[in-house]
Amino acid sequence: MDLSLLVIQMLNGLQLGLLLFLVASGLTLVFGILDFVNLAHGALYMLGAFFCATLTFALGNFLLAVFVSIPIMAAVGWVLERVLARPLYARDHLDHVLGTFGAILVIDTLVHLIWGPEGIQVPLPDYLEGQVPLWGDVVVPTFRLLIIGAGLGAAGLLFWLVNYTRLGMLIRAGASNRTMVSALGINIEMLFALVFALGAALAGLAGMLIAPITEASIGMGNNIIITAFVVIIVGGIGSMKGAFIAALLIGLIDTLGRSFLDDIFKFAMSTEAAETSAPAVSAMLIYIIMAAVLAFRPQGLFPPKVR
Amino acid sequence: MKRILSMALAATMLTTPAMAATVKIGFVTTLTTGAAVIGKDMENAVNLAMDHLDGMAGDTKLEVVFGDDQFAPEAGKQVTDKLVKQDDVDVVAGYIWSHVLLASRKSVLDAGKILISANAGPSQIAGKLCSENFFSTSWQNDQTPMAMGEVLNQQGVKSLYIMAPNYAAGKNMVAGVERTFQGEVKGKDLTKWGADAQLDFSAELAKAKASGAEGIFVFYPGAAAGAFIKQYHQAGLKDTMPLYSVFTVDALSLPRLQAADFESVVGSRVTQQWDPSLDNAANKKFVDDFKAKYGGYPSFYAAQSYDAIMLIASAVEAVGGDMSDQDAFRAAIKAADFDSVRGDFAFGTNNMPVQNFYLREVVADADGNWTTKVVATVYENHVDSYAAECSMN
Amino acid sequence: MTRKTWITLAAMVALAVLPPVFYWTGNAFYLDLATRLTILAIAAVSLNLILGYGGLISFGHAAYLGLGAYAVGIPAYHWLYDGIGDWATNGFVHIGLAVAITSTFALITGAICLRTRGVYFIMITMAFAQMIYYLIVSIETYGGDDGLVIDTRSEFPGLNLDKPLQLFGLAYVSLVVVMLLVNMIVNSRFGMVLQAAKGNNERTVTLGFNTYIFQLVAYVISGAIAGYAGALLGNFTTFISPEMMDWRTSGELMFMVILGGTATILGPVLGSAAFILLEEILVDSLTWVEHLLDGILGMKIELSNYWHLPFGLLLIIIVLYVRGGLMGLINRKED
Incomplete structure (x- = not known):
């Protein structure tokens, strides 16, 4: 196995992990603080991609479209919180699941109605279409580097927000003890709406960043939501640090599994068997990891201290 | 509200099969999910065929009932059951996906009805599972990639990297190109398909690049096509590793690739049994009217669906609308006495078409729209590799 | 009898009478629909035992359904292609296999899953189901991703499952038996402990009950019933694909239970009927x-x-305005 391929695959894994983190961070915030199971979080990811795609054509520039789409997504999150989430806070998780499943169906079908069944290809400006030679054989597409940069930037911003601002202090307090925060006379409704909007913006951003690579398509959110749930469970619900580490871990494992597992399997079985079983086993890996983590640490890797 | 619903139910139930003057065709395709873009194109072609026929086959009225397979074998089988049992259709046609066709096949054949695939051509159904009541207006999955393998040999490509989705058709495509390609296969990736299909190919493209193969062969139908070509473009592989694809660069992906300005796809070569530029009267009428009505080139999916309806209409006319004599109707289908958009059309022993395969190139047409044109004929009257396994010989 | 019991009886009688009437009046498709919903209702009732009464939200129930279906498909496949003995088409063998495999799977995974609580339980049950899903996908012989066509249905003496009415009859009787069984379980001492553990696990433990064992037993029973439903489903669809066991199907089973009303006997049946x-x-x-x-x-x-x-x-709308699902609608009028 050659080293530069390994490095490239690690970068690919990092990129996937950071995208997962963007989706998972919002999910873990909403889950940890609001105690709300939002299956429709993936639909927000999809909406981000579609808004950004349309705006890219309207404004003629992808990056501009991203900056305009982020506040739009926050607004969408705000509305969703008002209409669907808020009336359900007092209910149990089962009601959240059923209600947000209904929301997925509604949002998916609306997207089908508005944008049609085909996906949208998002054009990038020329300077993002090329490749960057890092060293030696290691050449990566520019846009993937941008995703890594944007992912790290968003993670840094979030870290600062949670650890060094008043809002962050409330969020941290909310994650460990909800009743205490409301007892402090904080406008808890406002805090919840803000958290929801923040989560929607982050998920939307992830969708915007992936759209130029794959495309904006119906159902794209349903593919990532389960992986994002795996991330927050492995990381420990409500833990930003846990979500970050688990996202990178799962991104790397998934990518490295897809790249090298069939070669490894070929040592043990026939080429043909290796080629068909490797994709399945590499897809299984993240679930094996989650089950293993939960079997030994039933609260995930980094459970918030007080619940 | 309740009354409207029950009326609606009654209305659907009352469409009884007793009216012998109408022949009903069930058409199963994907009308929801992202793959609906293919289904929509097929639906358009079917409606165009019905326009051209004025809804009549001779003196018999034709009616098409569409069914949505939701891109899933189980749902496809369910909707097929509904068409057969509830709508009591006389013929079932359509099917984009090999796994959906394999799952649904039994429902139609057990009911003693004729099944016509307008796209999917899994190896089993051409070989071991062949049936006198099953016909295809498309191809057997292996054929198109086999033609591509020949093209690669002719062009002196020595080594190849292969990528395809991990499902029935994907495996057939890989088997097809491997059967004829004489160089070395440097590596192969089968990626996850279905409802959560993998669309980010970063790891696979990095492997392909590291393998040093002289070319890359891919099969990514529908929405995955755009995603793959973009990432291929972004990875900068165009000059070092030319793209050879089947069922990936088509009339559905080209307009979107053009909108996103992916120049690297112009000039790329694909093999196919049909092309909008094929010179025959039926094809010219089909392509011109399709463009006039729907504002874009028809895809090969559309061409095959159009052929399927025309084939059925020719047989219904031949038996004078009398569907009670199934042997006569089957013989009329097998005769394939209609003007196919691909020119000459005949069925082989296993009821798969025996037909030409062409090499096509992506070019810009007179209006600047990207399309394909025929460059060469790779196979003439090609018979698929599984015909020998069919017991109908 | 209470209004609820009347409604339950009426619904079950309607489910018994209407489908054959549709069939005889030339609407065979509606009988198929009824058979499908009856079989899924069995799975939903089994899920309700742990989800509704036990408070154990399993997000992996489709795996049991799928395993049960493969327990019919795989022997039938070898019977047809490898010429193994006729025992491989025997319905009792199929059901025995389905129940044995699913209860073993439930025992092993349940032992691990029940160490976790709440959302973690939801996710770990899903993880095990996904593992089974990918395991089946990787087995090329049985069709992998494409699924497996079941060429012959289970054979029972005196029963021909190729006849749609007889298949429906078997499914219907099974549903009634399973409903009675679950009703019996939840009203037994065992069921009381299970429900008490849902309300307050610590207190129940303090009372001297090993709730872990109670929950594990319930989990295994529920899995075995779902496996049985899977065997019926395989006979009904004569086709199985791994997709039948992915998390979406598990989700749908869950939604059927919630939609109908958790911790009620009729709820899951109403939920699956409404869904389908x-x-x-x-x-x-x-x-x-x-x-x-x-x-x-x-x-x-x-x-x-x-x-x-x-x-x-x-x-x-149902989630927002009707508490307790469809059964909530019925119960509310009773107040």
Whole structure:
């Protein structure tokens, strides 16, 4: 196995992990603080991609479209919180699941109605279409580097927000003890709406960043939501640090599994068997990891201290 | 509200099969999910065929009932059951996906009805599972990639990297190109398909690049096509590793690739049994009217669906609308006495078409729209590799 | 008898009578629909035992359904292609296999899953189901991703499952038996402990009950019943694909239970009926409206492909305004 391929695959894994983190961070915030199971979080990811795609054509520039789409997504999150989430806070998780499943169906079908069944290809400006030679054989597409940069930037911003601002202090307090925060006379409704909007913006951003690579398509959110749930469970619900580490871990494992597992399997079985079983086993890996983590640490890797 | 619903139910139930003057065709395709873009194109072609026929086959009225397979074998089988049992259709046609066709096949054949695939051509159904009541207006999955393998040999490509989705058709495509390609296969990736299909190919493209193969062969139908070509473009592989694809660069992906300005796809070569530029009267009428009505080139999916309806209409006319004599109707289908958009059309022993395969190139047409044109004929009257396994010989 | 019991009886009688009537009047498809919903109702009732009464939200129940179906498909496959003995088509063998495999799987995974609580439990049950899903996908012999066509149905003496009415009959009787069984379980001492553990696990433990064992037993029973339903489902569809066991199907089973009303005997049956019939009703009525608009306005407006929209809205409305699902509607009128 050659080293530069390994490095490239690690970068690919990092990129996937950071995208997962963007989706998972919002999910873990909403889950940890609001105690709300939002299956429709993936639909927000999809909406981000579609808004950004349309705006890219309207404004003629992808990056501009991203900056305009982020506040739009926050607004969408705000509305969703008002209409669907808020009336359900007092209910149990089962009601959240059923209600947000209904929301997925509604949002998916609306997207089908508005944008049609085909996906949208998002054009990038020329300077993002090329490749960057890092060293030696290691050449990566520019846009993937941008995703890594944007992912790290968003993670840094979030870290600062949670650890060094008043809002962050409330969020941290909310994650460990909800009743205490409301007892402090904080406008808890406002805090919840803000958290929801923040989560929607982050998920939307992830969708915007992936759209130029794959495309904006119906159902794209349903593919990532389960992986994002795996991330927050492995990381420990409500833990930003846990979500970050688990996202990178799962991104790397998934990518490295897809790249090298069939070669490894070929040592043990026939080429043909290796080629068909490797994709399945590499897809299984993240679930094996989650089950293993939960079997030994039933609260995930980094459970918030007080619940 | 309740009354409207029950009326609606009654209305659907009352469409009884007793009216012998109408022949009903069930058409199963994907009308929801992202793959609906293919289904929509097929639906358009079917409606165009019905326009051209004025809804009549001779003196018999034709009616098409569409069914949505939701891109899933189980749902496809369910909707097929509904068409057969509830709508009591006389013929079932359509099917984009090999796994959906394999799952649904039994429902139609057990009911003693004729099944016509307008796209999917899994190896089993051409070989071991062949049936006198099953016909295809498309191809057997292996054929198109086999033609591509020949093209690669002719062009002196020595080594190849292969990528395809991990499902029935994907495996057939890989088997097809491997059967004829004489160089070395440097590596192969089968990626996850279905409802959560993998669309980010970063790891696979990095492997392909590291393998040093002289070319890359891919099969990514529908929405995955755009995603793959973009990432291929972004990875900068165009000059070092030319793209050879089947069922990936088509009339559905080209307009979107053009909108996103992916120049690297112009000039790329694909093999196919049909092309909008094929010179025959039926094809010219089909392509011109399709463009006039729907504002874009028809895809090969559309061409095959159009052929399927025309084939059925020719047989219904031949038996004078009398569907009670199934042997006569089957013989009329097998005769394939209609003007196919691909020119000459005949069925082989296993009821798969025996037909030409062409090499096509992506070019810009007179209006600047990207399309394909025929460059060469790779196979003439090609018979698929599984015909020998069919017991109908 | 209470109003609820009356409604339960009426619903079950309707389910027994209507499908054959449809069949005899030439609407075979509606019998199929009824068979499908009856089989899924069995799985939903089994899920309700742990989800509704036990508070153990399993997000992996489709795996049991799938394993049960493969327990029919795999022997039938070897019977046809490898010529193994006729025992491989025997229905008792199929059901025995289905129940044995699913209860073993439930025992092993349940032992691990029950170490976790709440959302972690939801996710770990899903993880195990996904593992089974990918395991089946990787086995090329049985069709992998493409699924497996079941060429011959289970054979029982005196029963021919190729006859749609007999298959429906078997499914219906099974559903009634399973409903009675679950009813018996939840009203037994065992069921009381299970429900007490749902309400307050610590207190129940303090009372001297090893709730872990109680929950594990319930988990195994529930898995075995779902496996049995899977064997019926395989006989019904004569086709199995791994997709039948992915998390979406598990989710749908969960939604059926919640929609119908958790911790009720009839709820899961109503939920699966609503889930399956709504799709048909919405698609059919939207198609009807399409034709109507085509007739009046002379233009084709596509509606039926968008049936998920009203369906999703209905789910949201039910969650927001009807507590306790469809059974909640019935119970409310009783107050």
